[in-house]
Amino acid sequence: MTSQMALEINRPKHDTDxxxxxxxxxxxxxxxxxxxxxxxxxxxxxxxxxxxxxxDALGRDLEIDTxxxxxTLEDKIQGRVGLVVAxxxxxxxxxxxxxxxxxxxxxxxxLNGSDAVPFVGGYKPQTRVFRLVQANFVRAVLGDPDxxx
Numbered sequence: 839m840t841s842q843m844a845l846e847i848n849r850p851k852h853d854t855d856x857x858x859x860x861x862x863x864x865x866x867x868x869x870x871x872x873x874x875x876x877x878x879x880x881x882x883x884x885x886x887x888x889x890x891x892x893x894d895a896l897g898r899d900l901e902i903d904t905x906x907x908x909x910t911l912e913d914k915i916q917g918r919v920g921l922v923v924a925x926x927x928x929x930x931x932x933x934x935x936x937x938x939x940x941x942x943x944x945x946x947x948x949l950n951g952s953d954a955v956p957f958v959g960g961y962k963p964q965t966r967v968f969r970l971v972q973a974n975f976v977r978a979v980l981g982d983p984d985x986x987x
Contacts, residue, residue: 847987848889851901856883856983857944860921863966867959868924876928878976880920880947880954882967883983884913914967918948919983929973940973946980 887905
């Protein structure tokens with residue numbers, strides 16, 4: 839059996855706003871966890887199961903359901919993109935590192951998974967994967983969570 843590495847990005851089809859879905863799923867965690875120091879709490883972005891692979895002859899999106907593939911699980915385990923959902927009180931000390939523009943709650947960020955403390959939080963069915971990362975280990979702020987893989 840050969841493994842395949844994902845080297846192409848197809849535009850996902852979002853049935854709901856991913857930010858709104860993450861914040862809704864994080865309610866219990868955000869009520870029960872207080873971030874300390876200069877850490878940032880990031881909820882890992884899980885790409886939707888449907889991707890758009892092109893257009894048909896009438897100009898409609900051609901969709902493929904990929905929810906049963908390993909990519910869905912891969913996001914949870916190795917996901918590098920997430921939404922900032924909480925920030926510790928001392929994270930602002932790293933503002934110079936970000937050129938004065940610290941990531942804020944609601945920003946999509948890119949991070950190296952090995953720089954963070956991963957954990958699962960929330961109660962079923964709203965369980966999500968999180969990364970707790972020191973502010974200066976955020977590698978980039980993204981305008982679109984689907985632009986990188």
